[in-house]
Amino acid sequence: MSAEDLEAQEDELLALASIYDADEFRKAESVQGGETRIYLDLPQNFKIFVSGNSNESLQNSGFEYTICFLPPLVLNFELPPDYPSSSPPSFTLSGKWLSPTQLSALCKHLDNLWEEHRGRVVLFAWMQFLKEETLTYLNIVSPFELKMGSQKKVQRRATAQASSSTELGVGGAAAADVDQEET
Numbered sequence: 764m765s766a767e768d769l770e771a772q773e774d775e776l777l778a779l780a781s782i783y784d785a786d787e788f789r790k791a792e793s794v795q796g797g798e799t800r801i802y803l804d805l806p807q808n809f810k811i812f813v814s815g816n817s818n819e820s821l822q823n824s825g826f827e828y829t830i831c832f833l834p835p836l837v838l839n840f841e842l843p844p845d846y847p848s849s850s851p852p853s854f855t856l857s858g859k860w861l862s863p864t865q866l867s868a869l870c871k872h873l874d875n876l877w878e879e880h881r882g883r884v885v886l887f888a889w890m891q892f893l894k895e896e897t898l899t900y901l902n903i904v905s906p907f908e909l910k911m912g913s914q915k916k917v918q919r920r921a922t923a924q925a926s927s928s929t930e931l932g933v934g935g936a937a938a939a940d941v942d943q944e945e946t
Contacts, residue, residue, distance in 0.1 A: 764844035772842050775884040796841035801893040803833055810906040827906060834859045836893050847884050851877040865901050
């Protein structure tokens, strides 16, 4: 680890901690890294439509809700010793209300942002993109349809993909499984 890389990492983590509150950014204790929770800015009167699938009892009905917030996107990251001079951060991105395809598209864009910023710190740019441009980038408009059914989550490191289950409560369906239909 070069002194310049270490100094850039420390400065970046300090800057993020001063910009974001403890609910949005948390520095890791044991490694150079941390976790960010990105709360998207939704347009006024943003609606979600929750519907069932063919395996559910709600198959012919659905519920529409006007919402002010969605669960946050969660970006976990670890900074390798040669970041930012050579290597990008290792990261996982999860979003309880996004499909695996949508999460993969966001991860690919984060990789592209790293390429654009190569040799410079990139975490703030990643966080701003996710907060301000996720809906537009993924072409998500109101009403946004969420399908009741199997749960999915994609976690992606810089080069690897894995999936596991997650849980999301929406309105009166607090204990129900919710998944967004892939597009």
